[in-house]
Amino acid sequence: MVQLSATPDHQVSRGEARPGGPTIRRVAAVGSGYMGGGIAQVLAIAGLDVALADITPDEAARARDRLVGQARQFESDGLIPAGAADTVAARLTAAGSLEEAVADADYVTEAVSESAPVKQKVLRRIGAAASPHAIIATNTSSIPIRSLADAVSAPERFLGVHWMNPAPFVPAVEVIPGEHTSFAVVGVVLALLRRAGKRPVTVGDAAGFVVNRLQFALFREAAAVVAEGLATPAEVDLLVSGSFGFRLPVLGPFAIADMAGLDVYAGAFQMLEQAYGERLSAPEALKELVSAGNFGAKSGKGFTGIDDRTAEAVATWRDRAYVALARALADAGPPPGGHPAETGAVGRGRIHQQTS
Numbered sequence: 328m329v330q331l332s333a334t335p336d337h338q339v340s341r342g343e344a345r346p347g348g349p350t351i352r353r354v355a356a357v358g359s360g361y362m363g364g365g366i367a368q369v370l371a372i373a374g375l376d377v378a379l380a381d382i383t384p385d386e387a388a389r390a391r392d393r394l395v396g397q398a399r400q401f402e403s404d405g406l407i408p409a410g411a412a413d414t415v416a417a418r419l420t421a422a423g424s425l426e427e428a429v430a431d432a433d434y435v436t437e438a439v440s441e442s443a444p445v446k447q448k449v450l451r452r453i454g455a456a457a458s459p460h461a462i463i464a465t466n467t468s469s470i471p472i473r474s475l476a477d478a479v480s481a482p483e484r485f486l487g488v489h490w491m492n493p494a495p496f497v498p499a500v501e502v503i504p505g506e507h508t509s510f511a512v513v514g515v516v517l518a519l520l521r522r523a524g525k526r527p528v529t530v531g532d533a534a535g536f537v538v539n540r541l542q543f544a545l546f547r548e549a550a551a552v553v554a555e556g557l558a559t560p561a562e563v564d565l566l567v568s569g570s571f572g573f574r575l576p577v578l579g580p581f582a583i584a585d586m587a588g589l590d591v592y593a594g595a596f597q598m599l600e601q602a603y604g605e606r607l608s609a610p611e612a613l614k615e616l617v618s619a620g621n622f623g624a625k626s627g628k629g630f631t632g633i634d635d636r637t638a639e640a641v642a643t644w645r646d647r648a649y650v651a652l653a654r655a656l657a658d659a660g661p662p663p664g665g666h667p668a669e670t671g672a673v674g675r676g677r678i679h680q681q682t683s
């Protein structure tokens with residue numbers, strides 16, 4: 328069962344401790360669509376009162392009904408703890424306007440459409456109506472925080488807090504301080520996210536931050552593979568989710584490289600660079616490690632703390648995690664419509680091409 332809240336509702340009614348400031352008890356979610364709604368559910372279950380705002384009061388009211396109904400479904404499916412849907416019903420309210428939603432909020436999460444002018448306009452309204460102590464977060468997926476910070480009156484209380492989709496169930500949240508965000512504000516937000524059962528990671532401010540820069544680079548290359556006729560989208564998806572995608576919940580790209588051997592990576596990059604040029608050339612950091620004789624787990628050091636002394640223990644843990652993951656996926660069952668490998672959606676295209 329996925330635990331949405333690390334701390335039961337009754338234990339957090341004291342609110343979030345804020346160093347040198349008041350506590351976070353009330354939240355406003357401005358933009359109550361897919362992401363704003365999911366964030367609102369998680370924060371309500373974590374014990375915060377959440378006011379929803381959208382383009383009209385009717386939209387906000389519809390969103391509240393949808394989110395409560397969805398929470399009931401989650402609960403009956405065993406995805407959130409017993410009683411959590413009642414907590415969502417008790418703590419979520421639909422506001423009559425953006426100004427009404429943010430007036431009493433200690434923390435505002437903006438999740439309107441991904442357009443810089445729209446966000447700037449909404450952030451200006453939030454800044455003007457929110458209390459002077461409120462922390463204002465944007466859920467932008469790609470817009471640098473520094474290009475939005477001018478829209479708020481107090482940039483020291485403004486930052487990016489980028490939740491992943493679906494917000495109730497994906498653990499990591501990127502936290503992106505802007506140029507002027509105060510250290511204390513970042514600390515409060517990290518504590519809030521941890522309390523809500525999330526795994527926050529603070530990253531630098533650049534278009535796409537870390538997650539979408541990586542995700543979109545992968546998507547671009549995947550689309551190129553399809554355009555070149557190497558595999559169909561279903562085949563790419565099957566390969567990714569069953570190969571390096573299967574490994575990623577256990578070890579990230581750097582740990583995987585350290586375990587595989589950095590010399591092996593350097594060798595493969597030579598071929599890739601020959602074929603695809605600069606786009607897939609070996610990164611400098613990899614070349615430097617390898618030329619100094621550091622091959623990761625097998626000898627010397629690598630990108631992570633895994634080295635020749637810890638490699639065996641990491642491998643044992645990794646293998647146990649892979650088997651647990653495979654069991655969990657089998658337990659979840661095939662996707663609706665069947666697994667592409669079993670429905671014949673993959674595998675035929677290449678054979679036909681090669682034999683015709």
Ligand SMILES: NC(=O)c1ccc[n+]([C@@H]2O[C@H](COP(=O)([O-])OP(=O)(O)OC[C@H]3O[C@@H](n4cnc5c(N)ncnc54)[C@H](O)[C@@H]3O)[C@@H](O)[C@H]2O)c1
Nearest residue numbers: 358359360361362363381382438439440441466467468492
């Ligand atoms: N969908 C994803 O997978 C995903 C993942 C992470 C981050 N994000 C980001 O989250 C944000 C919201 O995305 P979404 O997928 O929830 O979109 P969405 O379309 O589901 O929701 C956006 C909501 O904002 C409302 N809105 C638009 N303009 C408004 C305004 N001026 N005032 C008040 N409400 C307004 C819309 O009516 C809608 O309900 C975007 O910045 C997006 O990039 C999306």
